Amino acid sequence: MKAAVCRAFGDPLSVEELAIAAPRTGEVRVRLSACAICHSDIMFADGAWGGELPVVLGHEASGVIDIVGAGVTDLSVGDHVVVTLIRSCGRCGYCVRAIETQCDGTFPFDGCSPLSDRSGNAVQQGLKTGAFAEWVVVDQSQVCVIPKSVPLDVASILGCGVMTGFGAVVNTAKVASGSSVAVIGCGGVGVNSIQAAAVSGAPVVIAIDIHEEKLALAKKFGATHVIDSQEQDVPDGVMAITQQRGVDFAFVTVGVKRAAEQAMQLLARAGSVVVVGMPASGVFAEYDPGELASKGQSLLGSKMGSSSVKRDIPHLVDLYQCGTLKLDEMISGRYTLENINDAIASVKRGEALRNLVIF
Numbered sequence: 001m002k003a004a005v006c007r008a009f010g011d012p013l014s015v016e017e018l019a020i021a022a023p024r025t026g027e028v029r030v031r032l033s034a035c036a037i038c039h040s041d042i043m044f045a046d047g048a049w050g051g052e053l054p055v056v057l058g059h060e061a062s063g064v065i066d067i068v069g070a071g072v073t074d075l076s077v078g079d080h081v082v083v084t085l086i087r088s089c090g091r092c093g094y095c096v097r098a099i100e101t102q103c104d105g106t107f108p109f110d111g112c113s114p115l116s117d118r119s120g121n122a123v124q125q126g127l128k129t130g131a132f133a134e135w136v137v138v139d140q141s142q143v144c145v146i147p148k149s150v151p152l153d154v155a156s157i158l159g160c161g162v163m164t165g166f167g168a169v170v171n172t173a174k175v176a177s178g179s180s181v182a183v184i185g186c187g188g189v190g191v192n193s194i195q196a197a198a199v200s201g202a203p204v205v206i207a208i209d210i211h212e213e214k215l216a217l218a219k220k221f222g223a224t225h226v227i228d229s230q231e232q233d234v235p236d237g238v239m240a241i242t243q244q245r246g247v248d249f250a251f252v253t254v255g256v257k258r259a260a261e262q263a264m265q266l267l268a269r270a271g272s273v274v275v276v277g278m279p280a281s282g283v284f285a286e287y288d289p290g291e292l293a294s295k296g297q298s299l300l301g302s303k304m305g306s307s308s309v310k311r312d313i314p315h316l317v318d319l320y321q322c323g324t325l326k327l328d329e330m331i332s333g334r335y336t337l338e339n340i341n342d343a344i345a346s347v348k349r350g351e352a353l354r355n356l357v358i359f
């Protein structure tokens, strides 16, 4: 099969022929229809988080199951599925509490990639998925069946960006109706936090970004106010909108130290900062613990929107099918695998909410 391989951090991906092993016990093979480019892929490809090379990245995908491994009972050949990086055992102390994103179970094929190159050398399966490729072999817990009425290319973005942004609001923060919300960063994750806040009944949803076009888009996803952080002081802007009170929730959807720090300055008493975006390893942020304690505020981390794949993806599909969740509006461009480096460059320039590779 064809796949885009990262052979050196910071270099363009190289499109090559790879071999992919058949699914083993508990796994399925999926013929991919689409894979979106997520910022995490770019962070890994640039070496921000380390990891072994060569590697196939890509983890926000969709396709059709074409082989089912032994021991897989609730999936069938021909099922349309969303593919995610959340691999969960269903039995560990986290899984039984529905905190699948923190699963610490072991899998028989952990660290044993199904991918190899022409010379027979192993190629790593990045983010447990390796979806910049025509096929993936993944654990059965990493896929969720969706109705055939949902366009497969559009469904791909449910696998990470939508689930992460939306879940941060509804699962991690549990934003109640009437809460005020600020979202720093209006990319593919941020706009989903914005639409989740609007769906949750937040009367004030403030979108904050450095790109004017993204702020215009944020309004279409439900932002009631926007702040261009290059034009205006962000804490001043938020205080003016909230009658000097601050917001109940501030979501940081970009992996930027300054944003993680500034979010604390936007909070009302008893408010919460929810950190969603991950900076490079080794980046530290500062905050005033005395103020946090005296104002009864909280600092929360949200991995993949604290999502449960088989609970949340069907819910997101329902919201899409009844017109509440906007997905088509998030897709900025469609590219072939051969042009994947153009798709990545456009995301790096901040032009795209989501660029898709179509197989």
Ligand SMILES: [Zn+2]
Pocket: 038, 039, 040, 041, 059, 060, 160, 161
């Ligand atoms: Zn992602």
Ligand SMILES: [Zn+2]
Pocket: 088, 089, 090, 091, 092, 093, 094, 095, 096, 102, 103, 104, 105
């Ligand atoms: Zn587990």
